[in-house]
Amino acid sequence: MTALPDHPHRRFNPLTGEWVLVSPQRTQRPWQGKVESLAAEVRPAYDPHCYLCPGNVRSGGVQNPRYEQTFVFTNDFSAMTPLKTHLTIEDGDLLRAESESGVCRVVCFSPRHDLTLSEMATHEITRVVDAWTDEYRALADREAIAYVQIFENKGEIMGCSNSHPHGQIWAQCTIPVIPATEQARQQEYRNGHASCLLCDYAALERRRAERLVCSNEYFVALVPFWAVWPFETLLLPLRHGSSLLDFSGEERAALADLLRRLSRRYDNLFDTSFPYSMGIHQSPTDTLQHPEWHLHFHFYPPLLRSATVRKFMVGYEMLANPQRDVSPELGAARLRESSELPPPSAG
Ligand code: H2U
Ligand code: ZN
Numbered sequence: 001m002t003a004l005p006d007h008p009h010r011r012f013n014p015l016t017g018e019w020v021l022v023s024p025q026r027t028q029r030p031w032q033g034k035v036e037s038l039a040a041e042v043r044p045a046y047d048p049h050c051y052l053c054p055g056n057v058r059s060g061g062v063q064n065p066r067y068e069q070t071f072v073f074t075n076d077f078s079a080m081t082p083l084k085t086h087l088t089i090e091d092g093d094l095l096r097a098e099s100e101s102g103v104c105r106v107v108c109f110s111p112r113h114d115l116t117l118s119e120m121a122t123h124e125i126t127r128v129v130d131a132w133t134d135e136y137r138a139l140a141d142r143e144a145i146a147y148v149q150i151f152e153n154k155g156e157i158m159g160c161s162n163s164h165p166h167g168q169i170w171a172q173c174t175i176p177v178i179p180a181t182e183q184a185r186q187q188e189y190r191n192g193h194a195s196c197l198l199c200d201y202a203a204l205e206r207r208r209a210e211r212l213v214c215s216n217e218y219f220v221a222l223v224p225f226w227a228v229w230p231f232e233t234l235l236l237p238l239r240h241g242s243s244l245l246d247f248s249g250e251e252r253a254a255l256a257d258l259l260r261r262l263s264r265r266y267d268n269l270f271d272t273s274f275p276y277s278m279g280i281h282q283s284p285t286d287t288l289q290h291p292e293w294h295l296h297f298h299f300y301p302p303l304l305r306s307a308t309v310r311k312f313m314v315g316y317e318m319l320a321n322p323q324r325d326v327s328p329e330l331g332a333a334r335l336r337e338s339s340e341l342p343p344p345s346a347g
Contacts, residue, residue: 155275
């Protein structure tokens with residue numbers, strides 16, 4: 001492959017089949033727009049008003065146990081609920097709707113109100129990975145669940161409603177749009193190449209080493225060639241596995257190690273508790289086998305050039321396709337330079 005262009009070009013995302021416009025010459029444009037306020041608040045280890053802290057009463061009236069590690073409960077305001085009656089509306093090809101059923105869970109990462117994943121010890125993050133694995137297994141066993149989406153919204157600007165370290169799980173009876181697209185692309189690649197898309201991609205990125213951020217014996221974090229968000233990363237296992245269930249305890253501990261190291265790099269990049277939405281893509285839990293699926297995590301952080309300037313998906317991006325200024329290679333270099341030491345803000 002020839003050198004990457006330093007003029008406007010578009011890049012292909014093989015996981016979604018979509019394109020992103022890259023405009024590397026545009027990073028110097030002046031910014032007089034919105035400036036985010038991410039002032040570090042001082043948080044107590046226990047907050048009597050937090051609905052996720054141990055022993056507190058949630059807004060629905062249920063009391064949390066005095067949990068000491070991770071704690072998982074069914075969301076009191078679930079976006080999907082178990083099915084009562086299935087309804088379908090079909091008025092020709094233009095008006096279509098159907099019931100969607102599911103289960104929503106909340107995963108408290110730690111009893112400590114003042115921590116984030118980056119400030120937790122590896123063995124504590126391993127418990128979070130184990131909780132995700134147990135939840136995935138239990139939900140997969142339910143007949144009515146075809147897909148389990150595990151995710152975390154971190155920081156107010158990503159819509160997180162509470163600063164207690166937590167994530168969510170939405171499990172449902174159909175495969176939602178983005179995983180379904182990734183599934184079709186992975187299947188198509190497997191049919192055409194007799195190999196796995198993300199196994200091949202991880203090997204290629206390790207050879208080229210332009211977009212790697214950090215790695216260990218079992219997992220690698222990199223900025224994908226087709227990244228849309230300024231400091232977007234993809235974290236994936238080096239060996240093939242379709243879901244968390246395919247990985248051993250030792251591998252899950254290695255995953256926790258890399259999650260901690262990557263999130264510390266994020267915090268140190270702009271010296272702030274770095275906001276993002278992250279989530280796990282893995283095999284659907286329908287009745288089929290899914291050898292085409294390669295487990296991976298997407299991190300989508302909105303910050304653009306400092307703790308106070310964020311990316312907005314507006315204008316051309318709402319109407320045409322995503323666009324970025326900072327090249328993925330530059331994003332990866334910045335994350336590589338960022339330290340893995342505990343962030344100075346860590347309490
Ligand atoms: P977010 O901060 O990512 O929105 O997650 C918090 C979730 O916690 C949210 O989905 C749930 C909300 O419905 N929740 C409860 O289940 N019980 C409560 O008492 C408050 C919030
Ligand atoms: Zn709390």
